[in-house]
Amino acid sequence: MAQVQDGTDVTVSLQVNGRHEVHTVPARTLLVHHLRNTLGLTGTHVGCDTTQCGACTVELDGTAVKSCTVLAAQADGSSVRTIEAVSRGEDGRDGGLDHVQQAFWDQHGLQCGFCTPGMVMAVRQLLRDNPRPTEDEVRRGIDGNLCRCTGYQNIVAAALAAADAEAAM
Amino acid sequence: MYPAEFAYVRPDGLDAVFTAVDEYADDAKVIAGGQSLLPLMKLRLATPAMLIDLAGAGELSGQHRTPSGVRLGAMTTYRELQHSPHTLGLLPGLGETVAVIADTQVRARGTIGGAVAHGDPTADLPAMLLALEAQVHIGSRRGHRRVALDGFITGVFSTGLADGEIVTALEIPLPPAGTGAAYEKVEQPASHLALAGVAAVLTVEAGTVRRARVAMTGVTTTPRRLTAVERALVGSTTSDVALSEAAALAVDGVVPLDDVHASPQYRLHLLEVATRQALQVAARRAGARWAA
Numbered sequence: 062m063a064q065v066q067d068g069t070d071v072t073v074s075l076q077v078n079g080r081h082e083v084h085t086v087p088a089r090t091l092l093v094h095h096l097r098n099t100l101g102l103t104g105t106h107v108g109c110d111t112t113q114c115g116a117c118t119v120e121l122d123g124t125a126v127k128s129c130t131v132l133a134a135q136a137d138g139s140s141v142r143t144i145e146a147v148s149r150g151e152d153g154r155d156g157g158l159d160h161v162q163q164a165f166w167d168q169h170g171l172q173c174g175f176c177t178p179g180m181v182m183a184v185r186q187l188l189r190d191n192p193r194p195t196e197d198e199v200r201r202g203i204d205g206n207l208c209r210c211t212g213y214q215n216i217v218a219a220a221l222a223a224a225d226a227e228a229a230m
Numbered sequence: 231m232y233p234a235e236f237a238y239v240r241p242d243g244l245d246a247v248f249t250a251v252d253e254y255a256d257d258a259k260v261i262a263g264g265q266s267l268l269p270l271m272k273l274r275l276a277t278p279a280m281l282i283d284l285a286g287a288g289e290l291s292g293q294h295r296t297p298s299g300v301r302l303g304a305m306t307t308y309r310e311l312q313h314s315p316h317t318l319g320l321l322p323g324l325g326e327t328v329a330v331i332a333d334t335q336v337r338a339r340g341t342i343g344g345a346v347a348h349g350d351p352t353a354d355l356p357a358m359l360l361a362l363e364a365q366v367h368i369g370s371r372r373g374h375r376r377v378a379l380d381g382f383i384t385g386v387f388s389t390g391l392a393d394g395e396i397v398t399a400l401e402i403p404l405p406p407a408g409t410g411a412a413y414e415k416v417e418q419p420a421s422h423l424a425l426a427g428v429a430a431v432l433t434v435e436a437g438t439v440r441r442a443r444v445a446m447t448g449v450t451t452t453p454r455r456l457t458a459v460e461r462a463l464v465g466s467t468t469s470d471v472a473l474s475e476a477a478a479l480a481v482d483g484v485v486p487l488d489d490v491h492a493s494p495q496y497r498l499h500l501l502e503v504a505t506r507q508a509l510q511v512a513a514r515r516a517g518a519r520w521a522a
Binding site: 091111113118206 | 269285422
């Protein structure tokens with residue numbers, strides 16, 4: 062974990078979606094820009110850029126965070142999972158939609174789709190913390206994510222359907 | 231948005247942190263979870279030349295029982311606290327306060343040390359920590375000291391930390407038997423920051439308030455105790471009338487913030503309402519504990 066560098070560049074070593082990625086970037090590089098611009102993983106979106114909308118949500122060491130408010134340098138030594146890999150199995154193969162994504166599809170949980178990658182990551186976190194949430198708990202659980210299209214109703218329905226699907230597995 | 235350029239270090243261990251903080255002094259900021267500092271840096275409201283990441287100092291993590299209370303490392307995240315039933319069971323009010331800070335993702339990164347060291351006038355946690363009579367552990371190359379949180383936050387984004395010092399831990403004494411706590415806030419809906427938040431910690435014995443600690447956030451330039459309310463409560467009953475009379479004293483001498491989110495008059499109104507609600511809930515919980 063020790064990292065002491067005096068310049069304004071840092072070398073960032075990450076496991077991203079199972080791949081080892083080592084890049085030297087300016088220290089001020091935000092994790093979301095590192096993912097999108099350095100690694101080309103543009104599924105993670107920049108929405109408000111002010112820690113409010115959640116479009117940039119990724120899993121950092123298994124926990125959902127807003128990647129516009131984490132420095133790539135802070136993530137050095139960690140593993141990151143982005144929307145590109147949520148449906149990927151242990152073997153790295155793409156398994157189609159995962160059950161949360163499938164629930165968004167089935168319940169029409171998106172319109173323009175801009176917030177969806179972050180919403181999916183937030184719902185995954187919610188279900189890890191609370192596998193059988195009530196509707197109220199879903200609404201509280203995703204209050205770090207904004208959607209300007211759906212009025213949230215179908216997103217909440219998707220989260221509840223995903224919980225049902227998980228329980229049936 | 232990009233922060234201005236800076237150099238970044240993640241020293242290995244607390245001594246190395248102290249050395250770095252001492253060496254870079256005014257040019258440096260320490261970063262814990264970064265959930266407050268990074269937004270300020272992106273807006274260029276903070277432009278440190280050097281960022282010293284505390285993540286390499288394992289000494290700043292962990293929760294320990296002390297003879298009289300619980301010591302929480304400064305790097306303890308809100309999320310960790312939410313998943314610490316033992317600590318939350320010992321310290322009434324802490325769990326429900328942490329649960330309403332920002333959102334799930336922010337709570338995964340934001341730290342309790344940062345909540346105190348940042349000195350944000352609208353932060354939730356300092357109000358409850360004031361009501362729980364928390365102590366701040368402070369460390370530097372020169373040694374360690376411990377001060378009461380009451381008085382530590384001196385103004386908007388200002389604290390009693392001297393050059394070279396960082397917050398290393400918070401220590402919270404265990405409240406006496408028969409104590410109930412509550413945190414009530416009215417929040418700005420997008421940021422979840424408090425327009426008025428009130429923490430109440432009441433010790434009740436056979437329907438009479440024996441001890442009261444009440445503190446607010448979001449209303450003035452710093453979170454602070456409502457001592458007039460506390461004085462009125464001690465010796466009074468927990469009737470709705472008595473609690474409402476005490477809550478009415480919350481606004482005494484308060485000079486409220488005035489911004490786009492709420493006028494001074496509205497903030498004062500919210501302050502009284504939140505105080506009354508917090509007192510009622512805390513008294514009920516204290517009574518329930520006493521009955522048990």
